[in-house]
Amino acid sequence: MVSAELADLLPPGVMLAIYGSRERPAENAAGLYEALRFFDDHPVDVIFAEGVREEGIGRALMNRLYKAASSVGEGN
Numbered sequence: 001m002v003s004a005e006l007a008d009l010l011p012p013g014v015m016l017a018i019y020g021s022r023e024r025p026a027e028n029a030a031g032l033y034e035a036l037r038f039f040d041d042h043p044v045d046v047i048f049a050e051g052v053r054e055e056g057i058g059r060a061l062m063n064r065l066y067k068a069a070s071s072v073g074e075g076n
Contacts, residue, residue, distance in 0.1 A: 001016075001018075001019050001032065001035045001036075001047065001048070001050065002016060002017075002048075002049075003018070003019065003020065003021060003022045003028070003050055004018050004021045005022055006050050017031075017035035017038060017039070018031065019031030019034070019035050020032075022052070025052075025056060025058060025061075026057065028052065028057070028058075028061055029057055029060065029061055032061055032064060033064070036068055049065050
């Protein structure tokens with residue numbers, strides 16, 4: 001799960017869930033939750049997620065990523 005900006009830098013063929021632009025935190029929040037729901041329905045072995053600054057809504061986004069990471073194997 002990455003920002004649109006990072007997605008542009010990754011090589012072709014990498015499976016991505018783009019959660020929005022770094023410039024639009026509210027878009028990131030909606031995209032993050034959508035991506036997490038997608039991976040609940042389409043299990044994978046490993047998910048790499050780009051972090052965000054823990055300011056404003058970024059704090060909530062990172063909190064959700066930490067919770068998702070800590071509940072691996074618990075069925076979220």
